[in-house]
Amino acid sequence: MSMGATRRVLAAVLAVGLLAAGCGAGESVEPGGKAQVRVLMxxxxNPDHVGLYTAQDKGLFTAANLEVTLTPPSNPADPLKLVAAKQVELGISYEPxxxxAAEQDLPVVAVAALVPVALNSLMAVGSSPVKSPEDLAGKTVGTAGLPSDDVYLKQITAKHGVDLNTVKKVNVSSNLVAAMLSGQVDATIGAYRNIEGVQLAQDGKAPYIVPVTDAGVPEYDELVLVANRDRLRDDxxxxxxxxxxxxxxGKGVAAAQGEPSFATASIRKVATGYDGEALEKMVAATLPLLTNPRGFGRMDPAKWQAFAYWLYAEGMVKRHIDAASLMTNDHVPAG
Structure with missing residues (x-):
């Protein structure tokens, strides 16, 4: 079984266990009281979650009188759905x-940016003829099959004067790295610079890596913490x-950045399928990307709205989106 398949099976088993345990909305507690917080990731x-696991291992959630459970999903779309259904308290999702989700009228709102920069990258191994976005003309590009990857490719080619009709697009699902190494594709969109990019470099493949936001896609927050809007209003x-x-x-992220070895040890206990040395390098590549110049967790409403306009212009959504209704900085630390 491949590493990707193993991860999917593990995620599915854990998520089914969560649902079987009965994860309806937790009982309301008084402000400051001990609260159960189930987080569907x-x-x-993986190293993207280093702040979460460092906070847990440092006892920072316990110190805040919170009983926190971190669980992988069976599908990346599940966090938004289960937070909306009040089956878990919080979820980790993506700004796009x-x-x-506004078109589905899900009562969800982003309350913090966990990874405030794009990780998704245009990537190719050193043996590939792709050394720049302009080189995509006439080449084969693999994607994970996500609609957002398709629109990123469209934007990147347009930005760099490449006729998209000359680019052959292949859905390689989770096999992005294998597709590059085998020569099935000349480049991919969907791999993360701090994960697959680091692994390829570790393996001596001299990868070409450019974040999609450096190649023409508007800036966005890769990972965000999502809460239920109705519960925030009423409870x-x-x-x-x-x-x-x-x-x-936020304290967990700061602790991880201050103690990289502790952070690596925290992730190593829960992340499967990673080479030890590569994992350490992935954490080292991730930690600087968690630094937010606006302050931990804080999101830029103007950039969110700009990305929403772009999604509409690209046909990813069918109506104009009020980004202000889908994100709030009310819960991030002041300053």
Whole structure:
């Protein structure tokens, strides 16, 4: 079984276990009281989640009087759906997905940026003829099959004067690295610079890597923490628990950046399928990307709105989106 398949099976088993345990909305608690916070992540544990696991191992959630459970999903779309259904308290998702959820009228809102920069990258191994976005003309590009990857490719080719009709697009699902190494594709969109990019470099493949936002896609927050909008409005205990969770997570990120070896050890305990030395380098590549010049967790409303306009212009959504209704900085630490 491939590494990707193993991860999918593990995620599915854990998510089914979560649902079987009965993960309905937790009972309301008084502000400041002990609260159960179940977090459905965007994917299996990996270096992107280093702040979460460092906070957990440092006891920062416990110190905030929170009982936190971190669980992978069976599908990356599950966090938004289960947060909306009040089956989990919080979820980890992606800014584009949160914006596109507006068309489904899901009562979700991003309350913090966990990874405030794009990780998704245009990537090719050193033996590939692709050394720049302009080189995509006449080449084969693999994607994970996500609609967002398709629109990123469209934007990148347009930005760099490449006729998209000359580019052959192949859905390689989760086999992005294997497709590049085998020569099935000349480049990919969908691999992360701090994960697959680091692994390729570790293996001596001299990868060409450019974040999609450096290649023409508008800036966005890759990973965001999502809460239920209705519960934030109606439940003071939930609202307070979310604020405490975000504050503890911010301390976890700071602790991870201050103690990289501790952070690596925290991830190593839960991340499967990674070479030890490569994992250490992935964490080292990830930690600087968690630094937010606006302050931990803080999102830029203007950039969110600009990305929403872009999604509409590219036909990813069928109506104009009010980004302000889908994100809030009310729960991030002041300053």
């Amino acid at each position: 965007d994917w299996f544990p 997905d949160v914006l596109m 003071a205990g939930y609202r307070d628990a979310v604020t405490r969770f975000v504050a503890a997570l």
